Amino acid sequence: MQIRISLPIVAAVAISILLTGCTAASRKALYTEKAERFYKAGEYDKAKIEYLNVIKIDQGDANAYARIGAMWVDEGVPLRAGAFLTKALELAPNDTGSRLNLARVYLAVGRTSDARKEAMTILEKAPGNGEALLALVDTSRTPEEMSATEEQMAKFPQKDSAYYHLAAAAIAAKKSDLSTAEAALQRAVAADPNFAAAHSALAGLYLARKDNEKAGLELEKAAKLAKARSPETVRFAQFKVQNGAAEEAKAFLANVTKQAPDILPAWPILGRIANNEKKYDDALKLVENALSR
Incomplete structure (x- = not known):
């Protein structure tokens, strides 16, 4: 028995397949465009949703x-x-x-x-x-790792950069040579005054010396230079709380979470402040906000 397939049916199937492919490609392009726009605007929650939509269509989108x-x-x-x-x-x-x-x-x-x-x-x-x-x-934890890291540092081409000086400072600090570490950190800050990580590291050195005044100034500089979503902003808030300036920490984090409501470590700090103020309902809501993410 010979089966006859109508040419119009074949054409319709082919067109349907092509349209399905085109529709998937166009939807992916739309989701990608929206995701990139949200990402660049710092609207991370919305960006994640759109990138997940991209992955649903194309699981190979790196x-x-x-x-x-x-x-x-x-x-x-x-x-x-x-x-x-x-x-x-x-x-x-x-x-x-x-x-x-x-x-x-x-x-x-x-x-x-x-x-x-x-x-x-x-x-x-x-x-x-x-x-x-x-x-x-x-x-770098062990002496062998420290030695290997120093060998790698010798290959670093820009030895006048803030990155190199910060790395040298960290190595010196690991060897408990705080004077050499401080000198390297000062060179890092001089090489790039806007390098938040260098100011944060300098603050860490001052804290080790129990010089809270200088540490606070450097932490503040680091927080102002860094992005809202950064370890520097969280560290500055923690420092304020630990040094009895909870109201300043709360005001600072209110501004940070306004810019980036998805920065998770900020919410438990605000929750602890509310708890210390005996505002238990507020504390619970703040912690729940962190857990919901």
């Missing part, structure tokens, strides 16, 4: 995974960032930004050996990557 991972890192939620960054690197192994963020995730959760591997992978291809050099220094 940029969508990378962006979601980066946003979770910025918001201070490394456990949620890890899976997205791992997938991004599986799809795009040369994505330096995602590899650096994954190193930060590993550092945040205590997986220093994994963080070190990621930092070294970056530096092997780009020995002048300052952020990777700092991550490598952060992972």
Whole structure:
């Protein structure tokens, strides 16, 4: 028995398949455009929704995974960032930004050996990557690791940069040589007065010397220079609370959370302030806001 297939039916099926493909591609383009717009505007909650829509259509879109991972890192939620960054690197192994963020995730959760591997992978291809050099220094625990890090620093091409001086300061501090560390930090600040991490590190040195006045000034500078979603903003607020300036911390964090309501570490600090003020309902709401994310 011979089966006859009508040409109009074949044409209709082909057109349907083409239209479905075009529709998926156009929807992906629309979601991507919206996601990028929200991401660049700092509207992370909205951006995540659109990037997830992209992934539903195309599970091989490395940029969508990378962006979601980066946003979770910025918001201070490394456990949620890890899976997205791992997938991004599986799809795009040369994505330096995602590899650096994954190193930060590993550092945040205590997986220093994994963080070190990621930092070294970056530096092997780009020995002048300052952020990777700092991550490598952060992972240096043993004398062998310290020695290997110093060898890597010798390969760093810009030895007059703030990144190099900050790395040198961190190595000196790990050796308990605070005078050398301070000199290196002063060079880092001179090389780039707007480098928030250098001011934050200088504050850490002053805190080690119990010089709270200087530490506070440097923490304030770091917080003003850094993005709203940054460890520097959280650290400054914590310092204020610990030094009896809870009202200042509350005002500062109110401004930060207005700009970036998704910065997770800010909400528990506000919750503790409310709890200390015996505003227990407010404290519960603030903690619930953090947990809901």
